[in-house]
Amino acid sequence: MQLPETGIPRKTLLAEMTERKQQDADWKGARTFSLVYPASDDVDELLAEANNLYLYENALNPLRFPSLRQMELDVVSMTAGLLHAPEGHGGCMTSGGTESIVMAVLAARERAKAERGVTNPTLVAPYSAHPAFAKAAKYGGLELVQIPLDVDHRADLAAAEKLIDERTALVVGSAPNYPFGTADPIPELAAMAATRGISFHTDSCLGSFLLPFWERLGEPVPPFDFRVDGVTTMSADVHKYGYATKGASVVLHRDEEHLKKYQRFLYTGWPGGLYLSFAMAGARPAAPIAAAWAVLRYLGETGYVELARQIRDAVRGFQAGIAAIPGMRVIGEPIMSVFAFTSDSVDPFGIADRMEQRGWCLDRQNDPDAMHMMVSPRHLDVVDEFLADLREAAANGGESSDREARYS
Numbered sequence: 487m488q489l490p491e492t493g494i495p496r497k498t499l500l501a502e503m504t505e506r507k508q509q510d511a512d513w514k515g516a517r518t519f520s521l522v523y524p525a526s527d528d529v530d531e532l533l534a535e536a537n538n539l540y541l542y543e544n545a546l547n548p549l550r551f552p553s554l555r556q557m558e559l560d561v562v563s564m565t566a567g568l569l570h571a572p573e574g575h576g577g578c579m580t581s582g583g584t585e586s587i588v589m590a591v592l593a594a595r596e597r598a599k600a601e602r603g604v605t606n607p608t609l610v611a612p613y614s615a616h617p618a619f620a621k622a623a624k625y626g627g628l629e630l631v632q633i634p635l636d637v638d639h640r641a642d643l644a645a646a647e648k649l650i651d652e653r654t655a656l657v658v659g660s661a662p663n664y665p666f667g668t669a670d671p672i673p674e675l676a677a678m679a680a681t682r683g684i685s686f687h688t689d690s691c692l693g694s695f696l697l698p699f700w701e702r703l704g705e706p707v708p709p710f711d712f713r714v715d716g717v718t719t720m721s722a723d724v725h726k727y728g729y730a731t732k733g734a735s736v737v738l739h740r741d742e743e744h745l746k747k748y749q750r751f752l753y754t755g756w757p758g759g760l761y762l763s764f765a766m767a768g769a770r771p772a773a774p775i776a777a778a779w780a781v782l783r784y785l786g787e788t789g790y791v792e793l794a795r796q797i798r799d800a801v802r803g804f805q806a807g808i809a810a811i812p813g814m815r816v817i818g819e820p821i822m823s824v825f826a827f828t829s830d831s832v833d834p835f836g837i838a839d840r841m842e843q844r845g846w847c848l849d850r851q852n853d854p855d856a857m858h859m860m861v862s863p864r865h866l867d868v869v870d871e872f873l874a875d876l877r878e879a880a881a882n883g884g885e886s887s888d889r890e891a892r893y894s
């Protein structure tokens with residue numbers, strides 16, 4: 487496309503965009519299971535208004551926009567409270583889980599260099615850890631060392647013990663991980679790191695805004711947050727189960743000094759004046775900060791518990807229905823609302839294809855071949871319809887016609 491010679495009227499453009507959007511995933515109808523985390527219509531309306539109020543501001547310079555600065559501090563503080571960060575913690579908002587993870591990895595690299603003289607650092611992370619860690623290792627010049635998984639699809643502790651050494655800058659565990667929704671043994675991994683003076687990161691991008699409320703519902707939640715000794719940093723995505731619109735995550739440090747010494751970027755070596763920033767972005771959109779602040783305060787604890795209850799009930803329905811289909815099973819023991827399931831008798835990708843023909847977007851994954859679900863509150867309304875289609879797909883599904891192309 488070339489820039490049009492003359493401008494196109496607003497009405498025409500909006501009509502074109504609405505038309506183009508018809509091709510996109512139907513997340514409002516609860517037919518997708520990843521990428522969007524819808525809560526309810528009233529939350530959607532609030533998010534639109536909060537975004538609109540801060541469309542133009544720039545969060546790069548907090549002195550110019552003190553209201554934004556305070557909102558960021560408030561979001562960090564609310565998140566730190568949920569995750570039991572102790573007095574003296576520090577943190578900032580980023581554009582998403584990946585940026586939070588990249589910052590935690592880079593800060594750990596700097597700390598390992600400053601405190602232990604590590605110049606050829608490794609990043610030790612479970613095989614199931616999010617690709618953001620591989621990305622951070624690539625950009626940050628660390629070698630990624632993967633901990634194999636045990637039979638329960640959690641990081642294998644005996645293997646981890648052998649892989650952590652004097653070069654290790656950061657050890658990672660997820661609560662939960664994306665592929666299986668299982669939690670790594672965080673206390674044991676964090677202890678292995680702490681005894682050697684190594685940083686430990688809990689990736690709870692998915693879990694931070696659901697596990698605390700899962701716990702309030704009386705569901706079992708394994709130790710994963712700052713109550714675990716040795717956890718030095720955490721990533722928490724408000725734009726996942728916090729229900730904020732995209733572009734909102736928090737990276738937290740147990741010790742604010744680490745944030746200041748190893749993450750903060752302060753620069754005066756140019757004529758443009760003092761430049762200060764805490765993460766990758768320079769100019770930063772204000773709307774995601776405002777939306778995150780608004781939705782956290784709009785829902786409050788009781789709102790999040792109620793949404794967690796809806797998710798829990800939907801998960802129970804989905805998982806019981808899956809287990810009742812001959813040959814089909816959930817993989818491992820997922821700790822909340824994210825899980826993979828497969829079939830031992832029918833090609834799982836063939837089932838996913840058939841489900842897609844009926845409008846259900848199920849992600850596919852491998853090792854083992856499986857379908858993937860991330861359940862959000864709106865899915866409670868579609869459990870029966872989904873399971874009826876799944877039973878039909880399992881009974882009539884065959885080989886996936888184009889495995890490679892369908893793989894996502």
Ligand SMILES: Cc1ncc(COP(=O)(O)O)c(C=O)c1O
Pocket residue numbers: 581582583584585616618660662663664689691692723
């Ligand atoms: C466990 C986990 N960590 C990190 C991320 C990365 O988050 P983002 O996509 O916001 O960068 C994801 C994304 O799904 C995730 O599931």
